[in-house]
Amino acid sequence: MAKKKVEFTHLHVHSEYSLLDGLSKIKPLVAKAKELGMKSLALTDHGAMYGAIKFYNTCKEEGIKPIIGCEIYVARRSRFDKETKVDSDNFHLVLLAKNLEGYRNLMKIVTKAHLEGFYYKPRADMELIKEYHKGLIASTACLEGEIPSLIIQNQYEKAKEKAKEFLEIFGDDFYLEIQHHPKIPRQEIANKGIIQLSRELGIPLVATNDSHYIEPEDAEAQDVLLAIQTQKTVNDPNRLSMINSPDFYLRSPEEMAEIFKDYPEAIKNTQEIAEKCNLEIPLGQKVYPSFPLPEGETAESYLRKLTYERLPLRYKKITKEVKERVEYELDIIIKMGYAEYFLIVQDLVNWAKSQGIRVGREGEVRPDLSFLIF
Ligand SMILES: [Zn+2]
Numbered sequence: 001m002a003k004k005k006v007e008f009t010h011l012h013v014h015s016e017y018s019l020l021d022g023l024s025k026i027k028p029l030v031a032k033a034k035e036l037g038m039k040s041l042a043l044t045d046h047g048a049m050y051g052a053i054k055f056y057n058t059c060k061e062e063g064i065k066p067i068i069g070c071e072i073y074v075a076r077r078s079r080f081d082k083e084t085k086v087d088s089d090n091f092h093l094v095l096l097a098k099n100l101e102g103y104r105n106l107m108k109i110v111t112k113a114h115l116e117g118f119y120y121k122p123r124a125d126m127e128l129i130k131e132y133h134k135g136l137i138a139s140t141a142c143l144e145g146e147i148p149s150l151i152i153q154n155q156y157e158k159a160k161e162k163a164k165e166f167l168e169i170f171g172d173d174f175y176l177e178i179q180h181h182p183k184i185p186r187q188e189i190a191n192k193g194i195i196q197l198s199r200e201l202g203i204p205l206v207a208t209n210d211s212h213y214i215e216p217e218d219a220e221a222q223d224v225l226l227a228i229q230t231q232k233t234v235n236d237p238n239r240l241s242m243i244n245s246p247d248f249y250l251r252s253p254e255e256m257a258e259i260f261k262d263y264p265e266a267i268k269n270t271q272e273i274a275e276k277c278n279l280e281i282p283l284g285q286k287v288y289p290s291f292p293l294p295e296g297e298t299a300e301s302y303l304r305k306l307t308y309e310r311l312p313l314r315y316k317k318i319t320k321e322v323k324e325r326v327e328y329e330l331d332i333i334i335k336m337g338y339a340e341y342f343l344i345v346q347d348l349v350n351w352a353k354s355q356g357i358r359v360g361r362e363g364e365v366r367p368d369l370s371f372l373i374f
């Protein structure tokens with residue numbers, strides 16, 4: 001009888017958009033997942049979502065279900081605390097979007113982490129996680145996650161309290177991550193505590209590989225990236241490096257199943273999570289701020305009206321030639337579906353000018369907008 005194919009999804013994956021940390025380019029990454037027989041794949045870049053749309057589109061093209069996530073940085077205190085030494089260190093946490101609401105919430109968390117929490121890294125905090133948790137799945141991340149960190153520091157009870165806190169926020173959508181990096185002794189300690197937590201609190205396990213590159217032989221190149229990031233030479237023995245454990249590649253489902261054969265549920269749960277994630281991002285639509293139109297007007301009719309109203313401000317005499325030119329330009333703008341866009345731009349440019357705020361170079365107006373601007 002043929003061996004049953006292992007169903008597994010990688011849910012902790014970095015691409016080159018984990019800047020100077022991840023090596024994998026999106027296209028080969030997705031192609032590799034497909035080659036390995038996976039039906040879905042997550043992207044969890046560090047602190048940012050720059051690669052999300054490219055990844056989403058590439059997966060769709062390849063017939064793979066895209067799971068959009070992020071391995072966020074979590075401030076030790078609040079995201080507003082930025083004290084030397086105390087706050088320079090942070091925790092990792094993996095978040096995955098189940099649906100559009102989750103995707104939007106993830107964008108909010110990541111944006112606020114950049115705008116409000118930036119201190120060495122874009123940091124979210126527990127307040128943001130609580131506020132925007134809807135539609136998101138959380139898992140405890142690598143050894144830099146708060147729960148694994150506490151376990152390693154021999155603070156099991158504190159880790160348990162933290163796990164309860166996440167459980168309260170995420171309920172069934174909270175998972176404990178186990179990884180297998182045998183060259184890193186702390187991983188073994190963390191796994192032991194995590195498995196104990198799973199048993200005591202009934203929180204499901206999930207197996208991940210924290211993939212930073214695609215093939216095993218990419219480990220060295222990724223190590224060079226890391227040296228660039230930390231501004232050290234590769235020969236510096238004290239630098240942050242993952243080269244001693246060259247197993248952060250995209251392991252095959254069979255390899256993952258073999259490694260975690262004592263915890264088959266951790267493999268199975270990757271599929272449970274993949275099934276929970278069904279994000280459809282509406283693309284190819286115009287997303288403009290809505291421009292309030294006077295009653296009875298369409299964007300096209302109002303653009304036309306404003307243009308003719310303001311034409312005498314530009315031309316003393318409206319000759320046949322001017323009229324032909326205006327009609328020609330309006331025709332193109334309207335045909336291309338840009339009427340609303342032009343209304344918005346003229347609004348903000350005119351407002352800026354009315355407030356004495358300089359727009360562009362003094363006296364210069366884009367020629368195709370000139371008839372709309374005072
Ligand atoms: Zn991490």
Ligand SMILES: [Zn+2]
Nearest residue numbers: 012071142210
């Ligand atoms: Zn990671």
